[in-house]
Amino acid sequence: xxxxxxxxxxxxARLLAAERALADARSEREQLSRRLEALEADLAHxxxxxxxxxxxxxRAGMAAPLSVLxxxxxxxxxAWPLGLAAVVTVAVQALQLPRLTxxxx
Numbered sequence: 001x002x003x004x005x006x007x008x009x010x011x012x013a014r015l016l017a018a019e020r021a022l023a024d025a026r027s028e029r030e031q032l033s034r035r036l037e038a039l040e041a042d043l044a045h046x047x048x049x050x051x052x053x054x055x056x057x058x059r060a061g062m063a064a065p066l067s068v069l070x071x072x073x074x075x076x077x078x079a080w081p082l083g084l085a086a087v088v089t090v091a092v093q094a095l096q097l098p099r100l101t102x103x104x105x
Contacts, residue, residue, distance in 0.1 A: 064094050067093060070086045071084075071089075
């Protein structure tokens, strides 16, 4: 039968092991907390970057008409190479407009 000193030493050893395990768990919790804060900051940054603004479909819808006006202006003043470039821009924007308004970027 173990003596009182043996029981006390065994209890102290268990207590020290439990304290070490608790300190390790606290350390791991702090590391996880820092990682979580970093992930939340990254997520907020990514959400801010991906925000299309208040009226993305309006901006996409106005690009082609503005290019048509630019083409007309360039042709009117005699800068026909720039007018041709504006016409090509209108064609590309008209083809991409349905994709942009659906949000399939």
